[in-house]
Amino acid sequence: YNYKLNPKWSVGAGITYLKLDSKLHLNQLEGSYQSIDIENDAFDFKYKASNISEKYKTESIQIPIFARYEGVTKTTFYAQAGITFGFAVKGTYHQTIQALKTSGYYPEYNVELNEPLFMGFGTFENQSSSGKLDFETTYIANVEVGLKHQFNNNKPIYIGLFFDYG
DSSP states (O other): OEEESSSSEEEEEOOEEEEEEEEEEEEEEEEEEEEEOTTSOEEEEEEEEEEEEEEEEEEEEEEEEEEEEEOSSSEEEEEEEEEEEEEEEEEEEEEEEEEEEEEEEETTTTEEEOOOGGGTOEEEEEEEEEEEOOOOOEEEEEEEEEEEEEOTTSOEEEEEEEEEEO
8 A cells, every 4th residue: 555645656555465385305414513521522423314304384474664756757767665574474384304313423532422311312214303483573674666557557667676675
């Protein structure tokens, strides 16, 4: 919705329902990172996972509020700037890993441990996790610039570039 303040300036607002379903599948993922154990010894935590699957579903409402400048000739420049507020309606996730093998390599002792489990070392099979996602309100700055062409039937077409930050 746009409310014209004068022939060149208007303010507006809108509402958008956004639904996102995303999936990820990796056949294998492996790596390592440095860590410190409970006895303050440095080690490399190694992991190798196979058949990783993740699914995310989100729904949100977005409300843009903006100001727009546009010329009054048949073909003219326009610019619009504003902010969009995003409110989460629903969000869920489901993750599975068919197999995960972890170990700790201690370079000081040149030894690799595959246990104890309480340190996260070992082989874990058919791990899964599901739950709800919790989102905060989002704020997105919007800028758009381009050209507007007014057709004879009083229907305009806008061609432009936009940038969202947030």
